[in-house]
Amino acid sequence: MEEFYLQTYKPTVIKVDDYEQMSAEAAKIIINLVKKKPSASLGLATGSSPVGTYERLIRDHEQNGTKYATVTTYNLDEYVGISPSHHQSYAFFMKEHLFDKIDILAKNTHIPSGSSLDLEKVCEEYEAKIKGIGGVDLQVLGVGTNGHIGFNEPGISFSSKVHVAELAQETRDSNARFFNSHEEVPKQAVTMGISTILLSKKIVLLASGKAKSYALKALLKDELNEEIPINALRYHRDVTIIADKEALSLSIN
Ligand code: GLP
Numbered sequence: 001m002e003e004f005y006l007q008t009y010k011p012t013v014i015k016v017d018d019y020e021q022m023s024a025e026a027a028k029i030i031i032n033l034v035k036k037k038p039s040a041s042l043g044l045a046t047g048s049s050p051v052g053t054y055e056r057l058i059r060d061h062e063q064n065g066t067k068y069a070t071v072t073t074y075n076l077d078e079y080v081g082i083s084p085s086h087h088q089s090y091a092f093f094m095k096e097h098l099f100d101k102i103d104i105l106a107k108n109t110h111i112p113s114g115s116s117l118d119l120e121k122v123c124e125e126y127e128a129k130i131k132g133i134g135g136v137d138l139q140v141l142g143v144g145t146n147g148h149i150g151f152n153e154p155g156i157s158f159s160s161k162v163h164v165a166e167l168a169q170e171t172r173d174s175n176a177r178f179f180n181s182h183e184e185v186p187k188q189a190v191t192m193g194i195s196t197i198l199l200s201k202k203i204v205l206l207a208s209g210k211a212k213s214y215a216l217k218a219l220l221k222d223e224l225n226e227e228i229p230i231n232a233l234r235y236h237r238d239v240t241i242i243a244d245k246e247a248l249s250l251s252i253n
Contacts, residue, residue, distance in 0.1 A: 005158060011205075011239035013220065015252060018244050019208040023052030025242045026140065026206055031060055033138055034071055041072045043139030043197070044098075045150075046090045049206040050140055054098040061102045068104040074129070074136055076150040077191035078114040080164060088178050089114070112162065112190040119164050122190055127162040130192065135199030143207055146170045147215040147228040151191035158232050160193030194232045202238045205230075207247040216243060217250040 016022045030053070033040050044050070060066050075090055084091035091111045099109055112126045130136065141149050148154065151165040165188060167175075172185045179185050197203070207216055218228045220241070225231060233239045 005235050008224070008234040009237045009239070011219070011233060011241050013248070013252060014240060014242045015248055016242060016244050019052055022206055022208050022242050022244055023056055026050070026053040026204055027056035027060065029204055029240070030057060030138065030140070031066055034066055034068065037137065038067060039070045039072075040138065041074065041133055041136040043136035043192075043200055044073050044075050044094065045140045045142045045206075046075070046077070046093045047142045049142035049208060051097055053140070053206065057098065058101040068102045070108075071104055072108040072133075073099075073104065073110060074192075075109075075111040076139075076141070076197070077165075077189050078112050079186040080114040080119065080188035080190060081186050083115045084111075084113070088184075114186075114188075114190050119190060123162040123164065126190070126192075127196060130162075130196055130199060135201055137201050139197060139200035139203045141197070141203060141205040143205060143212055143215045143230050144168075144171055145174055145211050145215065147218050147230040149194070149205075149229050149232070150197060151189040152194050152197075152229040152232075154227050154229060156194060156229055158194045158198075158226060158235070160195060162190065162192055162196055165189050165191045194229060198232060198236050200236075202240070203233060203236055204240045204242060205233065207241065207243040209244070210246045210249065212243070212247040213250040216241070216247055220248075220251040 014025055078090045082089045112122050116122045153168040176182045176185050215230050219230045
């Protein structure tokens with residue numbers, strides 16, 4: 001594992017005008033991979049950042065027939081304590097925004113269970129699954145306003161594996177918009193750890209809007225600060241950041 005952390009790399013940055021362009025660029029990368037490698041494994045994210053990308057994958061599937069029947073997916077994270085049928089669970093999100101609208105097989109989609117009574121086992125098995133395939137071919141990431149990736153909050157060890165994370169107050173506040181009340185926002189989530197994410201062969205991170213500018217500055221401009229999870233991406237040799245002007249406003253002119 002430590003071998004990840006010997007060398008740093010510069011991510012490729014694709015600067016776009018807005019959310020729509022960001023989504024188009026990301027969809028292009030995913031579609032090209034799936035066409036080239038029909039058995040590709042995709043690491044998927046939730047949140048508002050990838051929704052436009054997923055919409056484009058669906059449109060392309062309908063119009064051009066790109067196939068997902070042999071693709072496998074591994075989601076980054078899931079809230080603890082809500083069932084997969086809960087409207088705010090990430091399992092529900094993925095069905096609604098992608099899985100139910102393309103020809104992917106349910107058995108090929110993997111999301112850790114946040115409602116299991118044995119979360120330790122869920123974490124161990126999920127880590128083993130991802131290790132078993134040698135890391136996903138392509139991991140799609142969003143980023144939290146505080147620089148979290150998946151639900152790896154500031155201060156998490158870069159050698160973390162799949163684990164149960166306590167959500168930071170800032171993360172619960174930003175995600176409260178999806179729930180009926182602030183109290184309903186889960187306090188924990190099962191998430192791929194930083195080292196699990198770094199196993200991916202390629203990483204594409206999406207960022208749109210001013211709220212993400214602090215996180216991108218931490219990655220692209222500031223001194224390396226390992227307290228901020230997004231900085232782990234400096235240790236991966238194949239990272240592409242697709243970000244709009246606003247998200248890049250503090251780091252690239
Ligand atoms: C959540 C998710 C992250 C996501 C982040 C940003 O906390 N666990 O995977 O990247 O939010 O969300 P959004 O894309 O909605 O800004």
